[in-house]
Structure formats: C-alpha cells, structure tokens
Amino acid sequence: MKKLIYDVFEIDVSPLNRLGHDPSIVAFGWWHDGELVANVSLYERRLWLSGERVEAYGVQSVAVRPEWRGKGLFRDLMVRALDHADARAGLVILSTDTPDLYTRFGFRAVRESFFSGSLPPGRPRPNCRRLSLENEADVALLLDLFARRVPTSLLAAACDHPALFMLKAVETPEIALMHLPELDAVVAVRDIDQAPMNLLDIVAPSIPSLEDIAAALGYGERHIHVYMTPDRLAWTPGEIAPVDTGYMVRGPYPPEGEAFMLSDMRI
Numbered sequence: 001m002k003k004l005i006y007d008v009f010e011i012d013v014s015p016l017n018r019l020g021h022d023p024s025i026v027a028f029g030w031w032h033d034g035e036l037v038a039n040v041s042l043y044e045r046r047l048w049l050s051g052e053r054v055e056a057y058g059v060q061s062v063a064v065r066p067e068w069r070g071k072g073l074f075r076d077l078m079v080r081a082l083d084h085a086d087a088r089a090g091l092v093i094l095s096t097d098t099p100d101l102y103t104r105f106g107f108r109a110v111r112e113s114f115f116s117g118s119l120p121p122g123r124p125r126p127n128c129r130r131l132s133l134e135n136e137a138d139v140a141l142l143l144d145l146f147a148r149r150v151p152t153s154l155l156a157a158a159c160d161h162p163a164l165f166m167l168k169a170v171e172t173p174e175i176a177l178m179h180l181p182e183l184d185a186v187v188a189v190r191d192i193d194q195a196p197m198n199l200l201d202i203v204a205p206s207i208p209s210l211e212d213i214a215a216a217l218g219y220g221e222r223h224i225h226v227y228m229t230p231d232r233l234a235w236t237p238g239e240i241a242p243v244d245t246g247y248m249v250r251g252p253y254p255p256e257g258e259a260f261m262l263s264d265m266r267i
Contacts, residue, residue, distance in 0.1 A: 008063040022161040034035035038064040040077035048151040056091035105250040113259040115226040117238030126218030131177040145162045147154035148205040153229035156260035164266035182217040183208045196223040201263040209234035229260045
C-alpha cells in the first residue's frame with residue numbers, strides 16, 4: 001500500500017514503520033501481477049459527539065492507479081468496506097476533495113467551522129519546547145500523553161490512535177508539536193512564529209484553558225485562531241466561520257447543524 005499511496009498522493013507513510021501503525025486498519029484492495037492497483041482502508045475512530053462516546057469508522061487511503069480507473073474497482077472496494085463498517089458501527093466518516101464520489105454511497109457533507117477571537121490581556125510565561133519526531137524520547141513522551149488524553153471537546157472531538165496525528169506533523173513542517181510541561185500537554189500549532197497563532201489540537205490528560213496555553217507558548221498577541229471545537233478551553237470566540245473541509249458522514253451525527261470542528265491532525 002505504501003507505494004500506491006505515494007504514487008497517487010505523494011505522501012510517504014514509511015515514517016509509521018518507526019512511529020507505529022494504527023492496528024485497527026482494515027484494507028480492501030485489488031492486486032494485479034503482485035502490485036496493489038486499488039485500495040480503500042478503514043480505521044477505528046473514537047469520537048465524542050454531543051457528550052457521548054461514539055465508536056465509528058473512518059475511510060482513508062482511497063486510491064486507484066490511473067490506468068485502472070473506470071473499471072468499477074473503487075465501487076467494489078467501497079461496498080466491501082462499508083459492509084464491514086456497517087456490521088460493526090453506526091457511523092462512518094471521511095474527508096475528501098471529491099464529495100460527488102461518495103454521495104452515491106450514502107455520505108452527506110457536514111459543514112465544519114473554525115473559531116477566532118481575542119485573548120484576555122496577560123503576560124506571556126514561556127515554558128515550552130518543540131518536539132522532534134526523530135527523537136525517540138520525544139516520541140515516547142507524546143505516546144504517553146496519547147495514552148492518557150481526554151477529548152478536547154465534548155461536543156465534537158476525536159481520541160484516535162496517534163499514527164495519523166504524527167504523520168500529519170511529519171508531512172507538514174509548518175506544524176509544531178509543542179510540549180508544555182507545566183500543563184502536562186502537547187499542543188499542535190501551525191505557523192507558530194506568525195500572528196495570529198493557529199491552534200490545531202491538544203493532547204493532554206486535562207484540557208488547559210486557552211489563556212494558559214497561549215501564556216506557556218509565550219504568545220503575546222491578542223488574536224488567535226482555533227481549528228478545533230473550543231467548548232473546553234474556557235474561552236468564547238468572537239467569530240465563528242463556517243468552512244468546507246470536505247467532511248462527510250454516513251449515519252447519525254448528533255452535532256450536525258452546530259458549530260464544531262474535528263482536529264485536522266490526520267492525513
């Protein structure tokens with residue numbers, strides 16, 4: 001699968017050989033002469049939606065080599081994958097740039113929102129360090145926090161396996177994973193040296209306030225963007241902006257119609 005994903009999407013998943021693969025992945029594929037020519041994978045998603053824990057499946061690694069398109073392989077694999085998921089969970093989700101491909105399988109688009117606003121005046125108290133996923137001790141620290149993490153939101157959040165989170169960080173150099181030792185937390189921040197700061201995710205056994213996170217990062221600006229549902233951050237956004245992230249669901253989705261965003265820390 002690694003070669004197919006790289007050839008179609010130019011995403012190198014080989015770092016997961018070192019960082020750890022998600023053991024819940026179930027792959028459905030077509031092979032020709034020993035080469036994988038089409039693939040659809042599922043992985044288990046552990047979600048918090050409207051105050052309830054929900055077990056779901058995510059669809060990922062949907063790829064068909066160009067010369068094999070138009071032969072029904074994608075449809076065959078989607079049917080097989082969804083039969084597998086439907087027997088085990090009531091909700092399947094995905095993100096895509098091509099939603100028309102998935103509406104025929106019962107998926108519908110759900111609009112997410114991002115949140116922005118000001119921080120109360122305060123003094124930065126920098127106490128943070130950028131993690132390196134090339135460093136075994138830093139990887140171990142992050143995995144320990146993942147084992148103890150709580151949902152960032154009770155309205156809409158995910159507590160998935162860390163594989164896709166780490167792969168997103170590897171593939172996106174502008175995302176910094178910052179360890180905040182006083183808060184026992186790692187936060188994912190994009191464009192950390194620019195303003196406004198973009199907060200993407202929090203991995204921690206207790207969710208700190210946004211004010212404490214900003215202070216620990218040494219962030220002295222007043223404005224911030226938050227790309228996750230902010231109900232546990234002790235902060236009220238000044239602006240909520242709907243955005244099309246390609247998010248689609250198949251099955252009941254309790255936060256539908258409300259302002260939410262699942263972390264995009266996944267490939």
